[in-house]
Amino acid sequence: MQETRDEDIIKHISMGDIHPDYARTYLDAVLTKPASQDIIAYELRKDPSLASLPDRLRKIGIHPDYNPLYKELAYQIPPVADIITMAVREAFTPDIAAKFGQYEDYPPDLETWAMKKGLSKEWSQRYWAAHWNLPSPLQGFEMLHRGVINVGELNMLLRALDVMPFWRDKLTQIAYRRLTRVDIRRMYKAGVITTAEVYESYLEHGYNPKNAKRMTDFTVAWAMPKHASITRSDILTAYKNRMITRTEASDLLADMGEEYFHREFMLKAVDYK
Incomplete structure (x- = not known):
């Protein structure tokens, strides 16, 4: 045939x-x-x-x-998953997208070739606006700490990263650094924070309620006047029981006037035992 x-x-x-x-x-x-x-x-x-x-x-x-x-x-309409991505990346709010420069560097050839695939100029621009990589949450937190962005802009970043609304403010709350354990002791001793705030601060460090109470008692005892202060033996016992780290034990001994050599000797003796 x-x-x-x-x-x-x-x-x-x-x-x-x-x-x-x-x-x-x-x-x-x-x-x-x-x-x-x-x-x-x-x-x-x-x-x-x-x-x-x-x-x-x-x-x-x-x-x-x-x-x-x-x-x-x-003339195609993009898949629903792509439309959702465009929505969270502000592709349907041109004023906001333009503010963030999402239309910048839009190549003219993209419009030409997109039309050949049945995509209008509007859809190809939305795809372009949504294609950019975003900073990570950690980078967003760092920018917030340095004053580069504000809380509202951080929230917009978390939204664009598809973080559920329920979690955004909670992530923002943990973006801030906690008081160190050394800071907690010194601030309590200076009267800047209360005993209750000491306890809450130790909870934020991941201690369970029982150990947070122990650490609070330890801090209160450490902050007492010299005549009622904790002893070197108390510090070494706390270190031995892993209530405090080696660095913290060394700092406490230094606060009591011990030189580096003596501190190292006492701590190594505990390690050896």
């Missing part, structure tokens, strides 16, 4: 029940034709306005009444 000339095929058709005047029409009707999707894809590449689409569709038997339907469906 593939090697047979059209003239011979038409001749054979005419020898059947088909009138010779309609043999060519019959041949055109039985030949395989592209699917409508393939025709649309081809026409988009040739002319995104789809000016020739009605003629092409008619040749494969599409009723003219349905031409507007095929033309409308030729």
Whole structure:
């Protein structure tokens, strides 16, 4: 069949029940034709306005009444997942997107090639606005600490990172650094924080309530006047029981006037035991 000339095929058709005047029409009707999707894809590449689409569709038997339907469906709407990404990246709020420079460096060729895929200029711009990489939450926290951004801008970043609203303010709360354990002791001794705040500060360090109470008692005892102060033995016992770290024990001994050599000797003796 593939090697047979059209003239011979038409001749054979005419020898059947088909009138010779309609043999060519019959041949055109039985030949395989592209699917409508393939025709649309081809026409988009040739002319995104789809000016020739009605003629092409008619040749494969599409009723003219349905031409507007095929033309409308030729222009794509992105998948829902992409639309959601665009929404959280402010692609549907052009004023905000422009503020963040999300349309900058938009390449003209992107519009051309996107149209060939059935995407309008508006959709290609939204894709571009949503494609940028974002700072991590930790980078956002650091920018907040340095005064580069404010809390509202940090919240916008967390939103763009798809952080659920319930968690945003909670993440912001832990963005701030805690008081160190040395700071807690010294601030309590100076009267800057209360005993209750000492306890809360140790809870924030991850101590369970029982150990946070112990650490609070230890801090209160440490901060007492010299005549009622904790002893070196108390400090070494606390270090031995891992209530405080080696660095903290060394700092406490230094506060009591011990030189570095003596501190190291006492702490190594505890380690050896």
